[in-house]
Amino acid sequence: MQTRTRPALLLGSLAVFTLIAFCVALSVGSVALPLGQVVHALGGGGDALTRTLVLELRLPRAVTAFSVGGLLALAGALMQVLLRNPLADPYILGVSGGAAVGALLSLLFGLAGYWVSGSAFLGALISMLIVFVLAHGRGGWTPTRLLLTGIVVAFGWGAAISLLLVLSDNASLRGMLFWLMGDLSYRSGGWLALVVVIVGLAACLPFARHLNVLARGETLAEALGVAVRPFSIAIYIVASLFTAVAVTEAGAIGFVGLVIPHLLRLVSGSDHRTLLPGAVLAGGSLLMLADTLARTVVAPEQLPVGVVTAAIGVPVFLYLLNRARGPL
């Protein structure tokens, strides 16, 4: 089929791009390493310092960045179909707000490490549950109701976040702000998120054509044989979980989830069989590159990675949007 060569080309180039971003993330930093040494270290060779640098510092961070970026882009693509709204992003239904309140609360009490991510994940789940139950009113579970409920709950979390920031002392304020803007610097693992993104993508792909149909509208999808209600609920839960994992790993990194799916729609059309894997690769590489920049530009200081994603993403997106022949 003629339309299938282009997706293969696109996914192929995105895979190459991801590989390049991965190599850049591993070799660039306080000590620049030539690619050969990086590969050697990945294979378990090389001197101890290089191995520590590559395997214990840069690799986990690159893996976290890739997974978080991939999860956010995937969740964004799903949310946009669920709400049939191009402005939808993974945070639109308040998941990140709940996570942020959880994380800030633990930071406020001087807790760190797993306490922060644990309470962030718990906050995300609580927010997800609140929105799900409240949106399920007497009029049924419609995208508009879901959207409005999510936005209002997100506003509530926003107010709570401001309150927590005001209440906090100067010492923890900086950490909180970094958390809110997205920060990959105190990550230990990242492998869990990688497993989630791989398993998640594999689970979503068989339903990609259903997503194409649902993107045309709810009644039409029902008329074309999609069981819309259970399918929508499944999308909601899956996308929220992806977001919760991403937020827990790296804080609320803006922009990736909203823009990557659109960017791919502009470049490659709207078939979700291409869009979903493309979004994971593009979102993952964008965040790996952004994180590499975040830790090198003003080294030894680090920038919040969310600032960098916006700095790269905003001009690129505006350029593509302007250049696109058709309207979004």
Added chain:
Amino acid sequence: MNTPLLEARALTVTIAGKTVCRNLDLRLETGACLALLGPNGVGKTTLLHTLAGLRAPAHGEILLDGRPIKSVSRRRIAQRLGLLMQQPEDSLPASVLEIALIGRHPHIDFWRWESHADVNLARRALRLAGLEGLEQRVQSQLSGGERRRLDIATILTQDSPTLLLDEPTHQLDLHYQLALLAHFRRLARDQGHGVIMSLHDVNLAVRFCAQVLLLYGQGETMLAPVTSLNAEILSRLFHTPVTAVRAPGGTVFLPG
């Protein structure tokens, strides 16, 4: 006696406290073309959606290929029954070909991609709807009439034997009104499809359909051969005077 494609038994449909039809019995045989006529807001869309199994009737039963539609899976329904909707819904951007191919969704197994045959079917439907050469356009770049024709191309790509069309001629120019209705009638006559379409133009109903179902409101309905339509019936149906005029091709109904 053959099993009808679609059958309603003692069907009562209500919406928002209003009765659309009461105890309606309807059989849609292969080869049949039925027009649904009635004033605005009388429940034509509601009735079509009920017949498509998208909402439950208040009473009565709907059978698709002789089986209660309630017990048929959504996917199986979509293989056997296509619904052309009146209103477009909120949707994300997609190309003309992608949208037409959506019609193949119920026919393609879970793990498969569209085959050459599916793409050819979609291209043929687009050609019939006069959208040849626009395959790569984004839907939002189409005119209102072209979008309507794209919806029709999608349902033609779906290629299901029972067709429920909610105002298929809405937004179409004269040429496409005639060409596409003629195509639907051909599908019924030559390929054994069954078509129910709601129309506002009585003369199109007279021209293309053998039967009419009139919805008067308050649950009152009348199922009749199209030849029994006259000025008196239509005046009462639309609450406005209608005159029958002899024209070269047959009788034409005009308001006033």
